[in-house]
Amino acid sequence: MRVKVCGTTSVHDAVLAAEAGADALGFIFAPVSKRLVTPEVAREAGLNVGPVVARVGVFLGQGLDEVLRTAEAARVSAVQLHGPLAPLYLKAVAAYYPVLRVLRPADLGREATAEELGLPGVTPMLDAPQPGGGQPLDWAALRGLFPAGGWLAGGLGPENVAEAVRILKPAGVDAVTRLEAAGGIKDAERVRAFIQAARGA
Numbered sequence: 001m002r003v004k005v006c007g008t009t010s011v012h013d014a015v016l017a018a019e020a021g022a023d024a025l026g027f028i029f030a031p032v033s034k035r036l037v038t039p040e041v042a043r044e045a046g047l048n049v050g051p052v053v054a055r056v057g058v059f060l061g062q063g064l065d066e067v068l069r070t071a072e073a074a075r076v077s078a079v080q081l082h083g084p085l086a087p088l089y090l091k092a093v094a095a096y097y098p099v100l101r102v103l104r105p106a107d108l109g110r111e112a113t114a115e116e117l118g119l120p121g122v123t124p125m126l127d128a129p130q131p132g133g134g135q136p137l138d139w140a141a142l143r144g145l146f147p148a149g150g151w152l153a154g155g156l157g158p159e160n161v162a163e164a165v166r167i168l169k170p171a172g173v174d175a176v177t178r179l180e181a182a183g184g185i186k187d188a189e190r191v192r193a194f195i196q197a198a199r200g201a
């Protein structure tokens with residue numbers, strides 16, 4: 001199972017998460033976020049974590065041109081897309097980058113969702129309705145609905161990730177709020193504890 005540490009805003013926090021064993025780092029380029037980072041800092045962070053840590057650019061409701069330009073400037077290795085979007089948009093991004101397509105529980109079972117997830121290079125990630133809000137999903141209620149090969153986000157932290165993994169068996173987990181000392185600043189102990197708990201589940 002892969003572990004992603006999201007909301008990285010500095011080289012320091014990128015190195016901290018990579019040294020703690022993160023498989024992937026998330027860089028949020030959505031202007032609404034208190035974890036907004038510039039492509040320049042994300043690029044520099046990526047250069048400091050070695051060759052095997054994935055760098056994921058996170059976007060919410062942004063235009064195709066902006067997503068592709070920002071991803072290129074930041075030299076990310078994958079893109080995470082939140083919010084409603086047209087199938088052609090998703091197809092266009094997936095032609096350049098592996099995509100984590102973020103879904104809410106209400107999206108599961110919809111025809112449009114099945115169409116999106118049928119595209120090559122698109123991996124589902126289930127998250128709470130408010131991204132970056134630190135609110136866990138009702139994992140027990142999602143048993144049997146959770147998409148095969150999907151990732152899980154939404155209010156995960158050191159104290160609850162093992163339980164979530166046992167219930168839903170995701171291919172990857174992702175967190176931000178519960179790993180922070182303050183908005184956009186990582187708590188080193190919580191980052192380490194999260195990765196250990198996820199791996200030990």
Ligand SMILES: O=C(O)c1ccccc1N[C@@H]1O[C@H](COP(=O)(O)O)[C@@H](O)[C@H]1O
Pocket residue numbers: 006007026028030032033034035058059060082127128130131132133134135153154155156174175176177178
């Ligand atoms: O964290 C944000 O500010 C954010 C803003 C816009 C899109 C996504 C954002 N974060 C994503 O939210 C999930 C889970 O966050 P949490 O652990 O519940 O706080 C994660 O995928 C982040 O990438």
